[in-house]
Amino acid sequence: MPHLAFPSTSLDGFKCETHCAVRPLAICGELGPAEHEEFERMAQHVRYGPKEALFSEDEVADSVYSLIEGIARLYKLLPDGRRQIIGFALPGDFLGMAPGNRYSFSADAIGAVTVCKFFRGPFLRFIENRPQMLLRMNDFATRELSLAQDQMLLLGRRSAEEKVAAFLVAWRERLARLDGVTKTVSLPMGRQDIADFLGLTIETVSRTFTKLEREKLIVIVPDGVRVLDPKRFDALAAA
Amino acid sequence: MPHLAFPSTSLDGFKCETHCAVRPLAICGELGPAEHEEFERMAQHVRYGPKEALFSEDEVADSVYSLIEGIARLYKLLPDGRRQIIGFALPGDFLGMAPGNRYSFSADAIGAVTVCKFFRGPFLRFIENRPQMLLRMNDFATRELSLAQDQMLLLGRRSAEEKVAAFLVAWRERLARLDGVTKTVSLPMGRQDIADFLGLTIETVSRTFTKLEREKLIVIVPDGVRVLDPKRFDALAAA
DNA sequence: CGTCTGCTTGAATGTGGTCAACACACGTGG
DNA sequence: CCACGTGTGTTGACCACATTCAAGCAGACG
Numbered sequence: 001m002p003h004l005a006f007p008s009t010s011l012d013g014f015k016c017e018t019h020c021a022v023r024p025l026a027i028c029g030e031l032g033p034a035e036h037e038e039f040e041r042m043a044q045h046v047r048y049g050p051k052e053a054l055f056s057e058d059e060v061a062d063s064v065y066s067l068i069e070g071i072a073r074l075y076k077l078l079p080d081g082r083r084q085i086i087g088f089a090l091p092g093d094f095l096g097m098a099p100g101n102r103y104s105f106s107a108d109a110i111g112a113v114t115v116c117k118f119f120r121g122p123f124l125r126f127i128e129n130r131p132q133m134l135l136r137m138n139d140f141a142t143r144e145l146s147l148a149q150d151q152m153l154l155l156g157r158r159s160a161e162e163k164v165a166a167f168l169v170a171w172r173e174r175l176a177r178l179d180g181v182t183k184t185v186s187l188p189m190g191r192q193d194i195a196d197f198l199g200l201t202i203e204t205v206s207r208t209f210t211k212l213e214r215e216k217l218i219v220i221v222p223d224g225v226r227v228l229d230p231k232r233f234d235a236l237a238a239a
Numbered sequence: 240m241p242h243l244a245f246p247s248t249s250l251d252g253f254k255c256e257t258h259c260a261v262r263p264l265a266i267c268g269e270l271g272p273a274e275h276e277e278f279e280r281m282a283q284h285v286r287y288g289p290k291e292a293l294f295s296e297d298e299v300a301d302s303v304y305s306l307i308e309g310i311a312r313l314y315k316l317l318p319d320g321r322r323q324i325i326g327f328a329l330p331g332d333f334l335g336m337a338p339g340n341r342y343s344f345s346a347d348a349i350g351a352v353t354v355c356k357f358f359r360g361p362f363l364r365f366i367e368n369r370p371q372m373l374l375r376m377n378d379f380a381t382r383e384l385s386l387a388q389d390q391m392l393l394l395g396r397r398s399a400e401e402k403v404a405a406f407l408v409a410w411r412e413r414l415a416r417l418d419g420v421t422k423t424v425s426l427p428m429g430r431q432d433i434a435d436f437l438g439l440t441i442e443t444v445s446r447t448f449t450k451l452e453r454e455k456l457i458v459i460v461p462d463g464v465r466v467l468d469p470k471r472f473d474a475l476a477a478a
Numbered sequence: 479c480g481t482c483t484g485c486t487t488g489a490a491t492g493t494g495g496t497c498a499a500c501a502c503a504c505g506t507g508g
Numbered sequence: 509c510c511a512c513g514t515g516t517g518t519t520g521a522c523c524a525c526a527t528t529c530a531a532g533c534a535g536a537c538g
Contacts, residue, residue: 076391082396084391086388086391128370128374134376135367137377142338142380144384145387148384148391149315149387152323153317158317190517192517198395199394202517204493204494204495399526440526442485443527
């Protein structure tokens with residue numbers, strides 16, 4: 001068993017109004033003060049340590065989650081252990097909607113993670129007569145779907161080098177939404193995670209990073225890369 | 240230019256109430272008689288011939304579509320022409336929701352196709368105060384997303400043989416929702432389409448079909464396959 | 479007939495995978 | 509302090525699976 005740094009705990013002192021930097025991006029971003037108050041009362045704020053599971057595939061989906069802080073990996077497994085990471089969740093992302101009554105994938109924390117957790121029943125009752133919330137849910141789902149389709153194109157039709165380049169470009173853009181544009185792209189996930197996201201092996205990912213560095217496109221730094229030639233880089237990753 | 244068998248035409252005589260066999264599965268499946276009447280008045284019924292485009296990636300997304308009859312392929316292209324089919328749309332499927340104001344993929348008819356076409360503006364106005372419709376849209380999006388995630392697992396982590404087997408199993412299940420369970424799976428799409436859906440080449444798909452036939456798992460018939468050993472077959476495709 | 483188009487088959491090639499060794503940064507405990 | 513773990517990432521040599529390139533076949537249609 002991997003060590004679980006600290007177990008999930010409810011944080012009573014945590015108030016979304018004051019702490020939640022990603023509020024405008026999150027599912028609750030457009031609620032008025034009164035409604036947000038009510039919404040907030042349904043929420044449980046929960047922390048997870050590195051590698052701790054938020055939920056697992058095939059579990060009964062009793063909760064939905066709004067990620068506030070940290071990064072989670074979302075993945076599916078084959079019976080023999082092969083893993084495909086279907087996405088990385090960032091602050092503001094909404095997790096846990098399932099087509100049936102069970103989760104269709106697993107999610108666990110990469111570093112330390114904080115979420116707003118809602119029980120499915122109350123959550124659904126809250127949104128079911130609020131068209132604004134439903135529209136926002138639709139936007140989220142549509143955006144997720146579009147990202148998934150981009151990823152299908154990547155997985156099915158791009159070479160290893162294109163996969164890595166496209167990943168770095170896309171990841172940089174997602175981080176830019178939160179932190180603003182930077183030249184140094186931080187990569188909180190490990191090489192194995194990147195490999196499982198891109199449908200490659202860890203060795204190929206490692207080799208490709210080195211190759212991109214030899215070609216003077218990036219510099220590898222601790223927990224990230226620095227992009228040297230954004231122009232040429234975007235071209236490699238071009239859609 | 241590929242020949243366009245017959246141009247899209249509006250069918251005034253077509254009434255959804257009488258003809259639309261997939262009504263219960265479609266987006267409009269839960270509308271009451273009065274609301275459905277209003278909904279129907281916004282719809283344009285349009286037919287497309289083989290290979291005709293319903294819409295294309297990057298076009299302004301002015302319409303949404305409910306597929307009534309026939310099959311469409313949904314795909315994305317890379318600048319150099321590589322294609323990834325992201326899905327096949329069947330009767331009852333809902334198409335054309337985009338994250339921005341442009342389509343994020345292209346769709347064209349495989350055989351003859353009939354759709355209900357709605358202009359985006361009126362459609363959004365119709366649903367925006369109907370939580371029931373919004374919930375249904377959410378269900379559709381969630382289901383699509385889940386399929387997309389399954390496909391990512393397939394594209395990233397399965398071998399050619401597993402891809403083909405999984406595709407046939409999944410396709411058979413989707414057809415079963417419409418036509419009921421059958422041993423003969425009809426494949427209206429060509430080998431190239433299957434290849435572009437599975438992230439393979441046409442040669443590999445063809446070889447794999449032959450291999451599965453040699454192994455007495457399937458028999459290849461005109462425009463489809465007959466599944467001989469469902470047990471062993473499902474095992475190959477196992478999630 | 480001849481010419482399409484779609485599909486299959488064969489042989490050669492190459493990209494990414496597998497297996498193995500090694501480097502390096504962390505611990506922890508002697 | 510160093511020896512010794514472990515986990516993570518890099519690199520090399522070899523190999524296999526799927527691709528590429530090329531040819532051939534069957535059916536549809538003029």
